[in-house]
Amino acid sequence: MRELTYAAALSEGCVQAMERDPAIFVTGIAVDYPSGIFGTTDEALKRFGPSRVFDAPAMENALTGIAIGAAVMGKRPVIVHPRNDFMFLAFDQLINLAAKWRYMYGGRAGTVPMVVRAVIGKGWGQGATHSQSLQAPLAHFPGLKVLMPACPQDAKGLTLAALQDDSPVVILEHRSLYGLTGPVDEAPLPTPIGKARIAREGRDLTIVAASAMVVEALRAAEELAREGVSVEVVDVRTIRPLDTDTILTSIRKTGRLLVTDTSWAFCGLSAEVAAVASEKAFDALKGPVRRLAVADCPAPVSEPLEAAFYPRASTIARAVFAMLGKTSAAFDGIDAEDNFKGPY
Amino acid sequence: MDALTPDVKRRLYRSVFRLRRIEERLADLYREQTMRTPAHFGVGQEAVASGVCEALGARDVVYSHHRCHNHYLARGGKLAGLAAELYGRIDGCARGRGGSVHLTARDQGFIVSSAILGQTVAVACGSALAFRMDGVPGVAVSFFGEATCEEGVFYESLNYAAINRLPVLFVCENNLYSTESPLSVRQPAGTALTDRAAAFKVEAHQVDGNDVFEVWNAARHAVDSIRSGGGPVFLECMTYRWLEHVGPKFDHEAGRSYRSREELDHWIARCPVRHARERLLAEGLVSKAELDAWSDAVEQEIDDAVATARDSAWPDAADLFENVH
Ligand SMILES: Cc1ncc(C[n+]2csc(CCOP(=O)(O)OP(=O)(O)O)c2C)c(N)n1
Ligand SMILES: [Mg+2]
Numbered sequence: 055m056r057e058l059t060y061a062a063a064l065s066e067g068c069v070q071a072m073e074r075d076p077a078i079f080v081t082g083i084a085v086d087y088p089s090g091i092f093g094t095t096d097e098a099l100k101r102f103g104p105s106r107v108f109d110a111p112a113m114e115n116a117l118t119g120i121a122i123g124a125a126v127m128g129k130r131p132v133i134v135h136p137r138n139d140f141m142f143l144a145f146d147q148l149i150n151l152a153a154k155w156r157y158m159y160g161g162r163a164g165t166v167p168m169v170v171r172a173v174i175g176k177g178w179g180q181g182a183t184h185s186q187s188l189q190a191p192l193a194h195f196p197g198l199k200v201l202m203p204a205c206p207q208d209a210k211g212l213t214l215a216a217l218q219d220d221s222p223v224v225i226l227e228h229r230s231l232y233g234l235t236g237p238v239d240e241a242p243l244p245t246p247i248g249k250a251r252i253a254r255e256g257r258d259l260t261i262v263a264a265s266a267m268v269v270e271a272l273r274a275a276e277e278l279a280r281e282g283v284s285v286e287v288v289d290v291r292t293i294r295p296l297d298t299d300t301i302l303t304s305i306r307k308t309g310r311l312l313v314t315d316t317s318w319a320f321c322g323l324s325a326e327v328a329a330v331a332s333e334k335a336f337d338a339l340k341g342p343v344r345r346l347a348v349a350d351c352p353a354p355v356s357e358p359l360e361a362a363f364y365p366r367a368s369t370i371a372r373a374v375f376a377m378l379g380k381t382s383a384a385f386d387g388i389d390a391e392d393n394f395k396g397p398y
Numbered sequence: 399m400d401a402l403t404p405d406v407k408r409r410l411y412r413s414v415f416r417l418r419r420i421e422e423r424l425a426d427l428y429r430e431q432t433m434r435t436p437a438h439f440g441v442g443q444e445a446v447a448s449g450v451c452e453a454l455g456a457r458d459v460v461y462s463h464h465r466c467h468n469h470y471l472a473r474g475g476k477l478a479g480l481a482a483e484l485y486g487r488i489d490g491c492a493r494g495r496g497g498s499v500h501l502t503a504r505d506q507g508f509i510v511s512s513a514i515l516g517q518t519v520a521v522a523c524g525s526a527l528a529f530r531m532d533g534v535p536g537v538a539v540s541f542f543g544e545a546t547c548e549e550g551v552f553y554e555s556l557n558y559a560a561i562n563r564l565p566v567l568f569v570c571e572n573n574l575y576s577t578e579s580p581l582s583v584r585q586p587a588g589t590a591l592t593d594r595a596a597a598f599k600v601e602a603h604q605v606d607g608n609d610v611f612e613v614w615n616a617a618r619h620a621v622d623s624i625r626s627g628g629g630p631v632f633l634e635c636m637t638y639r640w641l642e643h644v645g646p647k648f649d650h651e652a653g654r655s656y657r658s659r660e661e662l663d664h665w666i667a668r669c670p671v672r673h674a675r676e677r678l679l680a681e682g683l684v685s686k687a688e689l690d691a692w693s694d695a696v697e698q699e700i701d702d703a704v705a706t707a708r709d710s711a712w713p714d715a716a717d718l719f720e721n722v723h
Contacts (some may be wrong), residue, residue, distance in 0.1 A: 079531070105531070111561070116520040123524020123538070126509060127459075129531065131524075146551070149520070150514050160493025161721040163502040163510050190544030197721050221723045 055237035058327025063206040064094045064227060068132065070242040072102055075130060078217060079106045081117065082134035091134050092232050094174045100273055113231035114140050118147035118170070122155070122222075124382040130217060136398075138188045138226055145191075149352070151252075152222040153197030165220040174316060176201030176230045176266065177360055178396045182352035186319035189264065190326075192224050193294040199223040199247055200293040202316075204268035206236040208291055218244060228266040228316065230394065250297035252304070256286035257373055259310040262291050262301055262327050267314040267346075269390075273367035277388045278374055281299075285374060293323060301327060302335050309340040314370060319347040344373055366390075402611055404683045408612045411674040411684070412447035412692055417468050418671045419696045420477060424467070424484065425646035427704065433484040435497035442608075442640035445670035446571050447472035450539060450633075453621050457536040459509050459525050461518035465571075465639075466511035469541045475503030477699060481707035483645070489710035496723075507621045516542070516549035519568065523555045526564035526630075536641025537624050539567045544634075546578035548584060556598040557633070563629035567620050568595070570632065571607060573639045578656040595632035600661065602621035607635030608670040611677070638665035638704050 058066065072078045080095055086109045090096025099107040110117050114135070114237050121131035135141050141148070146260050148170065155166045175185040193200040203209040209227065216223040253268055254275050263271040268289040275285040288304050290296065311331050315322040324345040331343055346365045354363055371385040400406065421441045428437055440447070445470035451460065454473075462469040470480060475491060483490030484498055491501050499513035509525065512518050522540035529536040546552050548571060559566050570591060574581055581589075592602035601623070605616045613635055620631040640662065642649050650659050678684040 111554070111557060113554035113558060115551045116558060118522070118637060119520025119551065119555070120524035120527055120558065121519060123461075123521035123526070124528040124531075125524070126521075126533075127525050127528035129528050139694065146514060146517060147520065151517055155510075156721045156723070158500050159493045159502040159510055160490070162492060163504055201540050251502070 056240065057235045058206050058210075058238040059232065060203070060206045060209045060234045061093045061232040062268035063210035064213055065097045066238070067210035068094070068217070069101055070096050071214055071217035072098055072106065074242070075217065076126060078130040079108070080132040080134065081108050081110045082138060083110060083112060083201070085134050086110060091136060092229070109341070115147055116154070118144040122147060122166050124151050125166045125248065126155070126164050130167050130169070132169045132171060132217070135170070135172040137175050137184050139183050139186050139238060141170070141172055141188060148198070148222065149195050153195045156221070157197060163385045166222045168222050169216045170222070170224045172224065172226055174226055174228045175394060176228065176322045177364070178394050179355040181355045181361070182355065185353045186230040187226065187265070189226055189293045190317055190322040193323070197221065198294060200291060201225045201247065202265040202291065203227065204231065204253075204263075204265050204289045204291065206212045206234060208245050208251070210238050212247070212291065214242050215244035217245050219247060222395055226265065228335065230266050231269065234269065244311060245291065248295040248297055249301050250300040251289040251291055252286065252300070254285065254287040256284040256308065258284045258308055259312065259377060260286045260288060260304040260308045261370065262288045262290060262311065262313045263315070264293065264323055265316045267316055267365070270365070270367045271314060271370055273388060273390060274370035274374065277367070277371050277385060281375075281383050283374060283378060290323075296326070296330075298330050298334070301330065305331055305335045306338045309338055311339065312344045312346065312370070312373060314346040314365060317347060318350055319345045320350060322347060341377060344377055346370060346373055400614060405646065406614065407611065407681075407683055410448055410452055410614055413452060413472055414444040414610050414671045414674055416696050417448060417471055418445040420700055421467060423700050423704075424481065424593065425641060428484075428646040431622055434486060435484055436644050437484065437498040437646075438465040438644050439641045439646065440465050440639070442665065442670070443571055443573060443637045444468055444589060445610035445613050445674070446569065446607045446635045446637060447541070449610045450541070450567070450569055450617040452486070453614050453617035454507070454537065454539065457534060458539060458621070459507050459522070460539045460541070461509055461522040462501070462511035462541045463515065463518060463543060463546065464511070464513045465543065466499060466501055466541070470501045470503055470508050470511065473503065473508040474506035475508050477703040478706045479503065481703045482710045485707050486712070487707060487710035488713045489707065494713040516546045516551040517528065518542070519546060520551055520555045523559050523564055523566050525558065526566040527562065530562070535625055537565045537567055537621050539569060541569045541571065543576065544570055544572040544581070544591060545584070546570070547594065553598070556595060556600055557632040560599045563627065565624045566630045567617070567624055568600070568630065568632040570634045571637055572634055573637050575639065575643070577643045577659065578654065580657070590687060591634050592632065600630050600632050601628070602632040602634065604634040604636065607637035608668050608673060610670055610674050617720050631675065636678070637670075640666065
C-alpha cells in the first residue's frame with residue numbers, strides 16, 4: 055500500500071468526503087492560508103474554492119453556534135482549531151447545545167452533523183495554554199463523539215467516518231503525529247467509530263493508549279520484546295464511545311494493564327479505563343493497574359522541565375518492567391529523537 | 399411590501415390576544431405545581447412576538463431564548479405541544495425532554511429555543527449562512543432579551559453577520575430587567591443598544607415593543623430589506639414583563655421590591671393587547687360580537703389543549719437513552 059503522512063491523510067480524508075458531499079464546508083481561523091493548518095486544508099481549498107473553505111474571525115463560541123445553525127439546515131460544517139485549547143471558548147455551544155440538541159428537543163429538531171477538528175500541541179515550548187489535550191472534558195458529555203487518530207490510516211478513516219456521522223464529532227489530532235508516515239488506503243474507507251485497534255498483539259501485559267502515546271507504547275513494546283516481554287498495545291481510537299469490549303478482552307488475555315494518555319491522569323481517560331478494568335475485569339487482573347500520563351502540573355516551557363513532564367517510550371518500558379517484577383534493564387536510549395521544528 | 403391593511407390589523411390583534419390568554423391561563427395552572435419546569439412567562443411582551451412573526455414568510459426560521467412561549471406560539475407551534483411539554487408528557491413538542499425553555503416546532507419554522515443567554519443568536523446566524531450558501535431567500539430571526547447584549551457571543555455574532563451580510567433579523571426585547579437587575583447596573587448611563595449594533599455596521603432601530611402594529615411595520619421593512627440582500631437588521635423593542643422573572647406570580651405578590659408597583663401599573667396602562675383592541679374598535683375594524691367570538695375560540699382552544707396535554711402519557715423510562723446520539 056502507498057504511504058502518506060498523518061497530515062496528508064487528514065487532508066485526503068477531508069477532500070474525498072467533500073467530493074462526495076457538497077454540504078461539507080470548512081471554516082476557522084487560518085484554514086485558507088497557504089500553509090493550510092499544517093498542510094491539511096490547502097488541498098481542499100485548491101479543489102473546492104473559497105465558498106467551501108473560508109477563514110473566520112477569532113470567535114470560537116459564536117462560530118460553533120453558527121456551525122450548529124448551518125448543520126441543522128442540512129450543511130456539514132467542519133470547524134478547525136489550530137490548537138484544541140482554543141475550544142474552551144466554544145464549550146458553551148459545543149457542550150450546552152450541540153451535544154444535547156438531538157436529545158433535548160426529543161429528536162424533533164433534527165440532528166447536528168458537524169465536525170470539530172482540533173490540534174493538540176506538544177513540546178518545543180508550546181507551554182501551558184497551547185499543549186493541553188481535551189479528550190477527558192469533551193468525552194464527559196453524552197451526545198458528543200470524541201476521536202483521536204494515532205496513525206495515518208485512522209487519520210483519514212476517522213475523518214471520513216466523522217463526516218458521515220449525524221452526531222457532533224470532535225477529532226483531536228496530535229501535532230507531533232503530523233509527520234508520521236504509514237500505509238493509507240486510497241479508497242475512502244471510514245474507520246468505524248467506537249472500535250479500538252489492536253496495534254500490536256502480545257501476551258504478558260496490555261497497554262491501552264491514545265493518540266501520540268500509541269506511538270510511544272509501540273516503541274516501548276518493541277524494546278520490551280527484545281527483553282523477552284510480550285506486550286499488547288490497544289489503540290483506543292475513539293474516546294467516546296469507548297470500545298470497552300476490546301479493552302476488556304485484552305485485559306482478560308494478559309492479566310495486566312497499563313494505561314497511557316496524552317493528558318493528566320486525574321479524572322482523565324486513563325482513570326476511566328482503569329475504572330472499567332476494575333469494575334469488569336477485576337478477577338482477571340494479576341496486579342494493580344498502572345497509569346502513565348503527563349505530570350500533574352500545567353505544561354512547562356523550559357526543555358528539562360518539558361522532558362520531565364511528558365512520559366515517553368522509556369518511561370513506559372520501565373513501568374512495564376516494574377509491573378512484571380523484573381529488575382530494571384537499560385531503556386535509556388530507546389526514545390525517538392524529537393525532530394519537531396519550531397515554532398508551532 | 400404589504401401595507402398595514404384592516405386584515406393585517408385584525409390578524410395582529412387576534413395573535414396578541416391569543417398569546418395573552420394562553421400565558422395567563424398557563425401561569426394560573428402553573429400554580430398547581432404540576433408543571434415541573436422553570437417557566438418564564440411572556441405576559442406583557444406579546445406584541446414583539448406577534449408583530450415579528452406575522453411579518454415572516456413560510457421559509458423563514460425563528461430562534462428564541464428562555465422566555466420563548468410567545469415566540470413558539472406566534473410562529474405556529476401547537477399549543478397542545480407546549481402544554482404537554484410543560485406537563486412533561488410524551489406529546490410535548492420535545493417529548494418531555496426539553497421543558498419550558500427548550501421548545502421546537504421545526505415544521506412551523508420555529509427551530510428551537512434554548513436557555514443559555516446568547517446561544518441561539520449565533521445559531522440563527524448559522525442558519526442564515528446556510529440560506530446564503532444554498533441561495534434560499536430565507537431570513538433567520540433571533541429573539542432574545544436585552545441581557546444577551548451583555549454576552550460576548552452576541553458581539554461575535556453581530557460582527558460575523560455584518561461581515562457576511564447575513565440574512566438575519568436580531569430582535570431584542572428590552573424589558574428593562576435581567577432577573578432583578580435593572581439596566582442602570584448593567585449599562586453605562588446614556589447607553590443605546592442600537593448604537594452598539596450600529597457600531598458593528600448593523601442597521602438598527604428602536605421601536606415601541608408594546609405596539610404590535612409598529613413592531614409589524616418595522617419587522618416587515620426589516621425582513622424585506624434583509625431578503626433583498628441588505629444585510630442584517632437589529633430591532634430593539636421596548637417592552638415590560640408583568641410577571642416575576644421565572645414563575646407565575648406578580649413580583650408584589652411574591653414580596654419583591656426590586657421594581658415598584660407604580661412602574662408595573664405604568665406599563666399595564668400601556669398594555670399591548672388593550673392598545674391593539676382599542677385601535678381596532680376606534681377604527682371600526684371589529685365589532686364587539688366578533689371580539690367575543692374570538693375570545694370564546696381562544697378559551698376553547700386552551701381548554702382543549704390543556705385537556706389533551708393532561709391526558710397525554712408519560713414518557714417511558716425505558717426510552718431514557720433515546721436520541722442521545
Ligand atoms: C449564560 C447565561 N447566564 C446566566 C443565565 C441566567 N439567566 C437566565 S434568564 C436571565 C436574565 C435574562 O434577561 P434578559 O436577557 O433581559 O431576558 P428576560 O428574562 O428579561 O426576558 C439570566 C441572567 C443564563 N440562562 N445563561
Ligand atoms: Mg430583560
